Amino acid sequence: MSHRGEPDPATEAFLTHRNLLFTVAYEMLGMAADAEDVLQETWLRWAGVDLDTVRDQRAYLVKITTRQALTRLRTLGRRKESYVGPWLPEPLLTAPDVAEDIELADSLSMAMLLVLETLGPTERAVFVLREVFDLGYDEIAEAVDKTSPAVRQIAHRARSHVAARRPREAVARAETLAVFEAFQRAIQTGDLQGLVDILAPGVVALSDGGGIKQAMPRPIVGADKVANLFALLLDTVGAELSVEPAQINGSPGLFLRLDGVLDMVVAVRIDEGLVTGLYSVRNPEKLSHVQRETAVSRRAAPGRPSPPPLR
Structure with missing residues (x-):
């Protein structure tokens, strides 16, 4: 100083x-x-x-x-x-405006x-x-x-x-949000058929527990298998589970809390009107930063113009 x-x-x-x-x-x-x-x-x-x-x-x-x-x-x-x-x-956990920078959001996904x-x-x-x-x-x-x-x-x-x-080109944000809202609604209500309807036939679900929390040992592929997986999760935890939307790495995602404690973060990949990827992180060692918003940028901080280069 x-x-x-x-x-x-x-x-x-x-x-x-x-x-x-x-x-x-x-x-x-x-x-x-x-x-x-x-x-x-x-x-x-x-x-x-x-x-x-x-x-x-x-x-x-x-x-x-x-x-x-x-x-x-x-x-x-x-x-x-x-x-x-x-x-x-x-x-x-990223700010909503990160999604407006399509290239940045895609690179962070x-x-x-x-x-x-x-x-x-x-x-x-x-x-x-x-x-x-x-x-x-x-x-x-x-x-x-x-x-x-x-x-x-x-x-x-x-x-x-x-x-x-690389994943397919990102779809329009309005379409992405509509699909995500349908996904969230199906999870919250336990609507298995509604979930299957918005999952791509080849949807892939990955889970990271880091050996600390229970997680899938390998990828789960297919709409029916992925929907059944979430149905089993909902049946297991029941009313103890709360679901809330969040911006994860510049894209829509979910916080799943058990008795108010963050248990899982689910990042959602949407292509051509369907959910094509679900990335669930349960390893508690990877959930500390997501509890507060992280500033990301491809440019200098707003309001802090870069000093002119020195000689």
């Missing part, structure tokens, strides 16, 4: 880009807790930088964040090898984050920085310690890889 109580230039620059940096780290890692750790490490390194040597503060901060996230991503990969049951990203899991660490970093944040190849090359031509080749491979696996 300055002697007048105002943020010093380094702090001001970090705060200006904090939400963007968190989003970079989260999309690379799929874990909010790890993304927060990366931000802390980024700040510690940024605080020691001579700002007079920094030409572009945003690019410099993204470079630090990317390198720290790459290191953390390799550690996270080792943790996943011993993870009990299916692994899902840590869900985020559970479905897309699972596709990104199939990329190698450097490929994932390059894809996120190029496709989501629209960084130039030279900036990305600096961040991942590669040459610009090499980054172009990596970006091309990653783009092709993701295109072959």
